[in-house]
Amino acid sequence: xxxxxxxxxxxxxxxxxxxxxxxxxxxxxxxxxxxxxxxxxxxxxxxxxxxxxxxxxxxxxxxxxxxxxxxxxxxxxxxxxxxxxxxxxxxxxxxxxxxxxxxxxxxxxxxxxxxxxxxxxxxxxxxxxxxxxxxxxxxxxxxxxxxxxxxxxxxxxxxxxxxxxxxxxxxxxxxxxxxxxxxxxxxxxxxxxxxxxxxxxxxxxxxxxxxxxxxxxxxxxxxxxxxxxxxxxxxxxxxxxxxxxxxxxxxxxxxxxxxxxxxxxxxxxxxxxxxxxxxxxxxxxxxxxxxxxxxxxxxxxxxxxxxxxxxxxxxxxxxxxxxxxxxxxxxxxxxxxxxxxxxxxxxxxxxxxxxxxxxxxxxxxxxxxx
Numbered sequence: 551x552x553x554x555x556x557x558x559x560x561x562x563x564x565x566x567x568x569x570x571x572x573x574x575x576x577x578x579x580x581x582x583x584x585x586x587x588x589x590x591x592x593x594x595x596x597x598x599x600x601x602x603x604x605x606x607x608x609x610x611x612x613x614x615x616x617x618x619x620x621x622x623x624x625x626x627x628x629x630x631x632x633x634x635x636x637x638x639x640x641x642x643x644x645x646x647x648x649x650x651x652x653x654x655x656x657x658x659x660x661x662x663x664x665x666x667x668x669x670x671x672x673x674x675x676x677x678x679x680x681x682x683x684x685x686x687x688x689x690x691x692x693x694x695x696x697x698x699x700x701x702x703x704x705x706x707x708x709x710x711x712x713x714x715x716x717x718x719x720x721x722x723x724x725x726x727x728x729x730x731x732x733x734x735x736x737x738x739x740x741x742x743x744x745x746x747x748x749x750x751x752x753x754x755x756x757x758x759x760x761x762x763x764x765x766x767x768x769x770x771x772x773x774x775x776x777x778x779x780x781x782x783x784x785x786x787x788x789x790x791x792x793x794x795x796x797x798x799x800x801x802x803x804x805x806x807x808x809x810x811x812x813x814x815x816x817x818x819x820x821x822x823x824x825x826x827x828x829x830x831x832x833x834x835x836x837x838x839x840x841x842x843x844x845x846x847x848x849x850x851x852x853x854x855x856x857x858x859x860x861x862x863x864x865x866x867x868x869x870x871x872x873x874x875x876x877x878x879x880x881x882x883x884x885x886x887x888x889x890x891x892x893x894x895x896x897x898x899x900x901x902x903x904x905x906x907x908x909x910x911x912x913x914x915x916x917x918x919x920x
Contacts, residue, residue: 627910632725633831634818636916642725645913647718655691664691668714673746673870680877681709681892688712698875698906700737702898709893711737712906713874719746720819721868723916727816727828728873729909732759732809736771736891738876739906741815743869750849750867751783754817754827759809760903764894771891777801778808778815780827780835782865784848786855793846795837802827802834812909822849822864840864871913875906 627650632642647667655664664670670686678684683703689712690697698712720726720743728741741755758774779801783794794800806813818826823843827835837843843864848854851861882892898904 633828640916641919642914643917648912650910651691651696657690658687673715680879680882682877683708684713685710696908700904711875716871719868722819725818725914728911729814731812731907733906734903736763741873745867749785753781755815763891777803784844822866
């Protein structure tokens with residue numbers, strides 16, 4: 551496909567390529583990749599966007615059938631092995647605010663089982679980036695699956711979508727993993743962590759599922775359909791400044807078209823300076839060290855961004871667990887040199903193609919086995 555002018559893109563985004571030092575390592579994905587767009591909206595949300603796919607090889611019904619990409623299901627999600635091996639004397643403890651979505655929760659009347667763990671909204675009053683307008687009546691649970699649909703908001707250019715935020719925050723050391731199937735859409739699907747003050751973020755699933763976009767001048771969007779974005783961000787809110795890794799390893803690719811089946815996506819947040827990303831139980835990326843987590847000193851406890859005064863704290867804050875779909879400003883209102891990629895009314899009319907499915911999400915903490 552025709553990729554955006556990458557030099558222009560990185561100049562526009564102000565991304566900094568992380569420099570390696572003796573105490574930092576980045577393990578890139580096994581398949582060589584080109585650099586590609588990474589973007590943030592102005593409110594601090596990491597942005598990835600799946601595509602509306604017209605590919606004749608795709609499931610005609612979008613996402614609704616259960617492709618078993620990782621051969622797991624809700625029935626055993628508690629007992630599936632955690633792919634991270636702990637040191638001797640430690641073991642993983644399942645956290646009871648995990649969710650297998652084995653209950654019915656109708657849209658707009660989600661009920662007590664859903665309400666025990668989740669809010670059907672973002673973690674503050676913001677309604678979302680780009681054309682996004684999150685609606686608390688959109689998420690629902692049925693047939694053992696969380697459904698996050700997207701529909702055109704009639705009479706406007708907005709797209710109503712679902713989002714949920716867990717009522718329990720997490721902090722390192724922790725392993726979190728979800729089993730999900732992407733939309734066949736140019737909208738973003740995501741499972742991610744964000745600090746309550748919107749200054750620290752970990753994205754263990756961001757993806758653009760479709761290979762085809764009706765709105766784009768070049769409709770081939772297979773570049774995104776073949777990749778999963780795994781990344782993190784450190785922000786300064788005023789004036790707004792964002793940094794995230796821009797190396798190609800942040801866009802994992804192994805030849806899979808991710809929308810076609812369910813897959814598991816996880817991250818081991820070991821400490822403020824170490825992240826390990828897992829897809830289908832396999833380690834695909836490690837980011838470790840002060841100059842890979844925060845080379846621009848945004849997490850300074852004193853004067854954030856001051857590189858002459860190293861008080862960096864890394865990814866140290868409690869974070870909210872968020873699952874959602876989004877449209878992103880850099881795709882729906884692109885700058886010169888960027889490609890327009892936002893759902894058309896025709897594409898949005900197919901709800902099956904615009905529903906993000908989540909089978910389960912599970913959280914583990916390491917505890918002493920003694």
